[in-house]
Amino acid sequence: MALPAQDRWDLVDAITRRTVITGAYRRNLGDVLGDLTVKPLTGIPVAVAVLYAFWSIFCSFAGDLLTDGFMVKAFDNRWLPWLQGVWPDPASIHYFLFVGDPLAGNCFEAFGVLTSGLFVAIGVVLPAIFIFYLMMAVLEDSGYLPRLAVLTDTVFHRIGLHGYAIVPAILGLGCNVPAVTGIRVLETRKQRFIMMTLLAIFIPCGAQLGVMLEVIPDTMGWVMLFLIIGFGVFGFLLDRIIPGSNPEILVDVPAYHWPLWENVAKKLMNRTKSFLKDAVPFVLLGVLIVNLLYLVGVIDALAVLLEPVFVAWFGVPKETVGPLIAAFLRKDLAVAQLSTIAMTPYQMITAVVLVSIYFPCVATFVVMLQEGWRELLAAVGVLMVTVFVYGGLMHAIGILMGVA
Amino acid sequence: MAKSYKTVLMMGNPNVGKSALFNRLTGGDAVVSNYPGTTVDYTEGVLIVSGQEYEVIDAPGTYSLEARDAAEGVAVRLLAENPDAAVLIVLDATRVERGLYLVLEVIERGYPVIIALNMIDAARERQIAVDFRMLQKILGAPVVPTSAVSGEGVRDLAEMIRKAQRVDIAKVRARADGQFDEPETGCGLCGGC
Numbered sequence A: 001m002a003l004p005a006q007d008r009w010d011l012v013d014a015i016t017r018r019t020v021i022t023g024a025y026r027r028n029l030g031d032v033l034g035d036l037t038v039k040p041l042t043g044i045p046v047a048v049a050v051l052y053a054f055w056s057i058f059c060s061f062a063g064d065l066l067t068d069g070f071m072v073k074a075f076d077n078r079w080l081p082w083l084q085g086v087w088p089d090p091a092s093i094h095y096f097l098f099v100g101d102p103l104a105g106n107c108f109e110a111f112g113v114l115t116s117g118l119f120v121a122i123g124v125v126l127p128a129i130f131i132f133y134l135m136m137a138v139l140e141d142s143g144y145l146p147r148l149a150v151l152t153d154t155v156f157h158r159i160g161l162h163g164y165a166i167v168p169a170i171l172g173l174g175c176n177v178p179a180v181t182g183i184r185v186l187e188t189r190k191q192r193f194i195m196m197t198l199l200a201i202f203i204p205c206g207a208q209l210g211v212m213l214e215v216i217p218d219t220m221g222w223v224m225l226f227l228i229i230g231f232g233v234f235g236f237l238l239d240r241i242i243p244g245s246n247p248e249i250l251v252d253v254p255a256y257h258w259p260l261w262e263n264v265a266k267k268l269m270n271r272t273k274s275f276l277k278d279a280v281p282f283v284l285l286g287v288l289i290v291n292l293l294y295l296v297g298v299i300d301a302l303a304v305l306l307e308p309v310f311v312a313w314f315g316v317p318k319e320t321v322g323p324l325i326a327a328f329l330r331k332d333l334a335v336a337q338l339s340t341i342a343m344t345p346y347q348m349i350t351a352v353v354l355v356s357i358y359f360p361c362v363a364t365f366v367v368m369l370q371e372g373w374r375e376l377l378a379a380v381g382v383l384m385v386t387v388f389v390y391g392g393l394m395h396a397i398g399i400l401m402g403v404a
Numbered sequence B: 001m002a003k004s005y006k007t008v009l010m011m012g013n014p015n016v017g018k019s020a021l022f023n024r025l026t027g028g029d030a031v032v033s034n035y036p037g038t039t040v041d042y043t044e045g046v047l048i049v050s051g052q053e054y055e056v057i058d059a060p061g062t063y064s065l066e067a068r069d070a071a072e073g074v075a076v077r078l079l080a081e082n083p084d085a086a087v088l089i090v091l092d093a094t095r096v097e098r099g100l101y102l103v104l105e106v107i108e109r110g111y112p113v114i115i116a117l118n119m120i121d122a123a124r125e126r127q128i129a130v131d132f133r134m135l136q137k138i139l140g141a142p143v144v145p146t147s148a149v150s151g152e153g154v155r156d157l158a159e160m161i162r163k164a165q166r167v168d169i170a171k172v173r174a175r176a177d178g179q180f181d182e183p184e185t186g187c188g189l190c191g192g193c
Helices: A005-019 A029-036 A040-086 A093-098 A113-142 A145-157 A163-174 A176-185 A189-202 A206-215 A220-241 A261-295 A298-314 A318-329 A331-338 A345-357 A362-370 A373-401 B018-026 B070-081 B093-108 B120-125 B132-139 B154-163 B169-176
Strands: A020-022 B007-012 B043-049 B052-058 B086-092 B113-118 B128-130 B143-145
Touching: A005 A020, A005 B093, A005 B132, A005 B169, A029 A040, A040 A113, A040 A145, A040 A206, A093 A113, A093 A261, A113 A163, A113 A206, A113 A261, A113 A331, A145 A163, A163 A176, A163 A189, A163 A206, A176 A189, A176 A362, A176 B070, A189 A220, A189 A345, A189 A362, A189 A373, A206 A220, A206 A331, A220 A345, A220 A373, A261 A298, A261 A318, A261 A331, A261 A362, A298 A318, A298 A345, A298 A373, A318 A331, A318 A345, A331 A345, A345 A373, A362 A373, B007 B018, B007 B070, B007 B093, B018 B043, B018 B052, B018 B154, B043 B154, B086 B093, B086 B154, B093 B113, B093 B120, B093 B128, B093 B132, B093 B169, B113 B132, B113 B154, B120 B128, B132 B143, B132 B169, B143 B154
Parallel strands: B007 B052, B007 B086, B086 B113, B113 B143
Antiparallel strands: A020 B128, B043 B052
């Protein structure tokens, strides 16, 4: 037997009256902080401070301390020379595949499975995602995310979404894969499509951020700026093109909690473990595949074929075709590969932005397919147009600024 | 005599601690965070208690059985796909009234239910007293106060799952108005005592 909704609510009231007694409530520090972090006047400065702290801790711990301070030295001064010394026959195919360039002085340039592959996966990306996920866990467990959602609501309404879209967006900065499924918290198909498309195109993942931090520390800010502008502009356009509604945000803002140490540790362990298990083999395999494609001449042929588009339209060297192929497997690998190509700083910015917005990595592609093949096809269509338009636009901006 | 169920579907509002409780019950690895909508897909685990093996499913949070978004859609679909399941509904003890709507909906669909009154420690801290025995009496199904964070009550909850009850909504209505009929066979209202 089913009751009408109103009768059900009446019954809820009747039951509650008989079972719940609410005593005098004293506001605690958590409640006061809760209010302060959600009211715009105090909340927005706090949000800026939180995001800035997140970013600077990420840069200093992952980039400076772990990668530059330890991993680079270990890999470039110990591992690479040792491997170059003991691996037999520098002219052979297996040397090219696994060790790479026998004359390389660092692990980015060598580009072998066991040199660049291991270095990117373990030396650069592992510290980056470890620090990132540690801070993410604290953000998730404290109860701050729903407050950030309320604060950013107005901005997101301009691009056909509401504030809760910030949750998959931030998850996506760690890894796009859980973020794509996380989009299910949005109510309408229009919202989900816009968010999925913007996520796949404009949100770089933690692995990619880690490599960017290592290879282009000075121009990374520009890359991020171009991605954020693109997110806003294309979101604004999609909102106008895609039919459907964008309801108001309706979110239960929980009380603040101190993150439980065991829970933070558990999440960190599980996410790191899944990176080692699922992502590292992909990075190594990616280097192997790219090297094989170089060996059989596919990449050079593609470079010649696509030269007009790359050089004339995007304004980047034709050699960037190779990294774009790697980008389908792993974006972090592609950025690492880009760093070894001779380019002007602006060309590097354009190339890294292109690698970010061009096609989601294969793992993201698979989860997008699970959420619906029609959405995936449409997202890929939008993506192609975006890459072409935005890449050309960046080139034009570069020409106007006299830096291209 | 209570029938034994093999599948236990965990439902409840978002951010009431379903995944935390699921991890406590099954030793699972469901992701736990402090924001609504952490779980957007389901996780399965196994609970063995008193020689009985249960398959436990942790569903995404939902406010009602009329799905508002795709994550709630997953929860509603799970309920439909498991017609033989017992439903373990998790309530936030600090806001019981919000979760009761879902409890009633599930009861109306004829599923056997058991209620976990979770975050009982937070309710105490906030001076909110929930008379769980009265709630049990009115609903006619077991109600167990728990705290997934501290583990309080989790053992009791696991033991009580076998006593999940199908409930007649008309009787709930009557009892909520103070009309408690005589138990038909001894103290057989809910089996919770």
